[in-house]
Amino acid sequence: MADNEDKLGELKSLLACTKPAGLPCLIRAFGSVDRCLRCFLRAIDGNAAKAAARIESTLAFRREQRLDEYACRADLEKAFESHPLRGHLPVAFAGTAPDGTIIQYARMRSMNMRELVAASNEGELRRLVALWLECALQLQGESTRERGEPCKGTYDVYDMKGTNMWSLLWDAKETRHVIGPVLTMGEAHFPENLCKCFVINASSLFGAIWKIATPFLSQRTVDKVSISSSVPTELVNVLGGPTKVHEMMASVPESSGA
Numbered sequence: 001m002a003d004n005e006d007k008l009g010e011l012k013s014l015l016a017c018t019k020p021a022g023l024p025c026l027i028r029a030f031g032s033v034d035r036c037l038r039c040f041l042r043a044i045d046g047n048a049a050k051a052a053a054r055i056e057s058t059l060a061f062r063r064e065q066r067l068d069e070y071a072c073r074a075d076l077e078k079a080f081e082s083h084p085l086r087g088h089l090p091v092a093f094a095g096t097a098p099d100g101t102i103i104q105y106a107r108m109r110s111m112n113m114r115e116l117v118a119a120s121n122e123g124e125l126r127r128l129v130a131l132w133l134e135c136a137l138q139l140q141g142e143s144t145r146e147r148g149e150p151c152k153g154t155y156d157v158y159d160m161k162g163t164n165m166w167s168l169l170w171d172a173k174e175t176r177h178v179i180g181p182v183l184t185m186g187e188a189h190f191p192e193n194l195c196k197c198f199v200i201n202a203s204s205l206f207g208a209i210w211k212i213a214t215p216f217l218s219q220r221t222v223d224k225v226s227i228s229s230s231v232p233t234e235l236v237n238v239l240g241g242p243t244k245v246h247e248m249m250a251s252v253p254e255s256s257g258a
Contacts (some may be wrong), residue, residue, distance in 0.1 A: 004041075010048035011037050015055065022059040025068040029137045031144025031151060043191035043220070058189040065130045073138045074208070079132040085124060088116040091132070091137065092251035098240045100143045101195050102136055102154045107252040109162040113171040117178045129182050133190045139195075153195035155238060157248065161201035169205060172212045183216040197225040197234045199241075 012033075015023065030036035040051040062068055070076040087235055090110035094103040117125070136154055143151040165184065172179075186193065199206065206227060226232065231245060239245055
């Protein structure tokens with residue numbers, strides 16, 4: 001613990017010297033100074049100098065994506081919902097778990113990655129995902145301030161029920177050159193965004209799909225992913241019971257998708 005506090009102090013000193021532009025907005029998005037800096041430190045294995053460099057890179061990314069220009073989260077969400085590619089992304093924020101963690105739900109049967117990639121260029125896709133991740137981050141920041149303790153991140157739930165797994169496998173192979181860098185972008189600039197990922201109602205074929213994604217993810221992220229053929233008890237428990245699971249699933253209509 002003392003070593004962690006020393007690293008946090010070292011990172012604070014480095015940033016106090018450089019005073020990078022945009023840092024206050026980044027801290028507000030995370031919810032507090034300590035939560036922000038600890039997330040970057042954990043993602044960089046506690047190396048303060050590398051964490052400072054990653055923060056500088058993230059601030060440049062935020063300027064490129066104009067993430068600090070929105071006066072409030074409502075404006076940010078409006079930008080996400082009005083993005084031309086939004087209809088290709090069957091996802092929703094489904095409330096907050098009892099422990100303050102943000103719930104994200106995706107109905108994968110309505111997801112067509114080839115159509116998404118065909119309808120966009122890489123810049124447009126990066127923009128869509130950046131807006132989505134920023135919405136999630138700001139929700140975490142609000143949870144942190146309201147509860148007076150660091151939000152653990154998000155519970156991401158990918159529901160494979162009714163998904164054509166062979167088609168998804170083919171799509172994953174055909175689009176990984178575009179989807180992969182977007183995953184890497186999220187890892188780099190939204191560190192520790194994920195608390196736990198649940199892939200539910202998955203068939204055994206999902207293992208082949210997962211192997212395509214893992215090269216673009218850190219081992220720390222990979223270790224947070226749980227793959228189940230049904231709805232696991234752990235997910236029911238962290239969400240607060242079966243009713244909360246049903247409410248989560250209802251957040252994305254069956255007919256959603258482009």
